[in-house]
Amino acid sequence: MVSVDLFTTLCLGTIIVLVYHYLVKKYHYFLSKPIPCVKPTILVGTSGPLLFRKRDLATHMKVMYNAFPDAKIIGMYDLTSPIYMLRDPDMIKKLAMKDFDHFTDHGPYLTNGRTDDNAGGDSLFGNSLFAMRGQKWRDMRAALSPAFTGSRMRPIFELVTKCGRSMATFFKEEARAGRKLEYEIKDTFQRYGNDVIATVAFGIEVDSMRDYNNEFFEMATKMLSFSSWKMVPLMVIMRVLAALGQKTNMDFMDSKLSDHFKKMIRDNMKQREVNKIVRNDMINILMEVRNGSLKHQQDEQETKDAGFATVEESNVGKTTHSRKWTDNKLFAQCFLFFIAGFDTASTLMSFLAYELSVNPEIQERLHDEIRQTEDSLQSKPLSYEVLQKMQYLDQVVSEALRKWSPNMQLDRYCRKDYLYDDNAGTRFVIEQGHMVVIPVIAMHHDPQYFPEPERFDPERFSEENRSKINTGAYLPFGVGPRNCIGSRLALMEVKSIFYHLVRDFRLVLSEKTQIPLKMAKHPFALLVEGGLWVEFKPRSGINE
Template sequence: MKNDKWKDMRSTLSPAFTGSRLRQMFELINQVAEDSTNYLHKLHSKESCNGIELNLKDYATRFTNDAIASTAFGLQVNSFEEKDNTFYMLGRKATSFSFWMNLRLLLIIQCKGLAKLLRIEFVDKNSTKYFCQLVLDAFKYRKERNIRRPDIINLLMEARGLFPTDSPKAHNREWTDTEMVAQCFLFFFGGFETMATLICFAAYELMGNPIVQEKLFEEVEEINKRREGKRLTYEDLQGMKYLEMVVNETLRKWPPIITLNRICTKDFLFEADGERMEIKKGEVILVPVSGIHRDPQYYPNPDSFDPERFSAENKDQIKPFTFLPFGEGPRNCIASRFATLEAKAILYYLVRDFRITAAKRTALPIELEKNGLRVAPINGFWLKLIARNKI
């Protein structure tokens, strides 16, 4: 979407990610996090008291899948118990960056006219049909039964006038079925793979930096004792400063998206360091996020994992526009707060209940794939989890 149409949709969706809405959605995320942790305990009790070795990527994608299914689509899916459920399998297919998917994306970004002429679509038709039916059926079902839920579909129904709302309407635009479905799918597409990658790299760094892991465990244990058996709350998680530092440093060292793309909307003359560059309207600009995050002039010893970069004392020293895991400006990721909340929730339970160590198949140092658009290790995120009550 562009211009006013994009602004209208942005203002329509923005209320979904306010503090009050996130607090409501956290209850849904927390339930999924608890279910996924229970699954790990079952594995641990079945396999060995010495710990379980697993490819954390499979675990993390199932968690993000179920969290998004609940918060965006209103579905109760347990991908740990029902491993081949339709939502997970089609979602995984739609977000798997194969060679042909990368090629289609490249054509759509760089050669829009040709892609349109050849009718090249980014998502395969089966996935498109499934998600369309899922969202539209949810609209109909909830309207007929007056079902209200703190999720994206509920917000879209309010925007469409299907449910009354106290929020003032920012515009009078009527959204089509396709535009409604697209917002739900984009929420899924944007968060499925990227958040799973964040969780995996965070766990990998905790494994490789036991002092950091122990310090995080101390913070987690403090919250756990304070709760006295009660469920974790949104406020608890938001108050965990060291956990936030760990997540931010993971995003710095391993940004889920290695480049950002922006389309120039008018001719522009860029001048810096005595050089001039003319950027034409319609040209695509690529911002090398990973390169900026690893630049030693912004982050000394950039290859080291140091959460203290984001401490209260140090974070103000970070130069503006050099920390870009969710982009910057008006088109930054609308769900960035949701994404970090999701990652913090699962990391809380992982560190609370398990010690993260190297497995036999863990690559040390990590070896990254050299093709594709995502950052991933060649042989997967193999880690070993040892239940803390067994140590």
């Protein structure tokens, strides 16, 4: 009996030692590379502080970024997988733009077996433009690109600004009723974003401030639950055991909720086809994509008309294709717009409202520009063209995107071996299958590129100062052909609501907001513990 116990113990001990040495060897990858590496911890690599809620993602990215201040590229470990972090703006542009054919995709853990058309292809997230890979991504980008040009934004603008007017009117009604206008603004702007996406993407009019628990908002809240802490174990499995995730059809979305979402879009499309309804929204655009009738206007020129932060479309988005898209692929694009409009945009708007409330002089200067614009309109409604000409509003939004960029990092997957050469003596091969991370939030807070980075200063983006900005270090909407396709829509959504709110109200920080801000230790999102609370105080002489 003793011999069996001893044998078992020896076997277990041997297995433990072998596993330990296997893991240790996994962390030897960067020893053969001429670059510095952040020291990893067994099993969790350099991701431990995120997994164990010691840091929020923004802080973690800054710590990694600042570990080797003089390096252009460094090594890290996402659990047991070696990844590269690019720290140099010129090399970022080189890899993401000039040498894009080596880095065309996001990480493979975002996809699973449910993206295969032959297997049903019903994954909303896996089939989205963000998660698509290879030629499918190129074709979908080209198919959708004409929908997000300046000419397409103009007819959509009225739908967006109507939501902004409605929210401002609601606040005025509440003020006349004697109620205190104090709100947790992440929730408030999610409601606004919900209304915008409902009308722009789905042709559904909802009012989430008056109809507080409307079905569309409830569905959005449930769908966004995939960004909660409950999803961390699933994401770890899908990253470490990608093959298992594909074979078992793991997905970020609840299947019942996903089916309900797709049915809503399918019914909407069918109703329009039967009744020959045409509306300037995303459903109509996707129907054009399905029919192959959505094209770029030949005489349209790419401009920065929507603002400094706007990203330009690459040649990938201007190519032609003949692929026939399944309904599931089209539904997935609606889902992506839904998530971006509901959560990502509301994060930016929340922190912009916070900055205006703690910087009253900036808020008043913005109000002055809005009043001047109102006077020039002479009682005519705000138009897309007029909104885009508001210079200080664009500066304010651009600075909010710098300091509080919701897209805190970018990732690229190396599709084929790449010879990294910074022309300064560092030269080595990034092998196929490895990930490269671009630390957007850390670069936005690097004093080398943005002096006094913790100060909210819209003057960084004034006409006189714009030329000083290193565009490789300012990446709120990404970089290269895989940049954010909806930057114009996002900027329009943000600018429209702040035009109406700052015109009619003063934004004042509520005592419920903890100062200094204490960031929630979340692995994906920019969130504040206790929430961001702001009070809207009616200005004298506002339109009743």
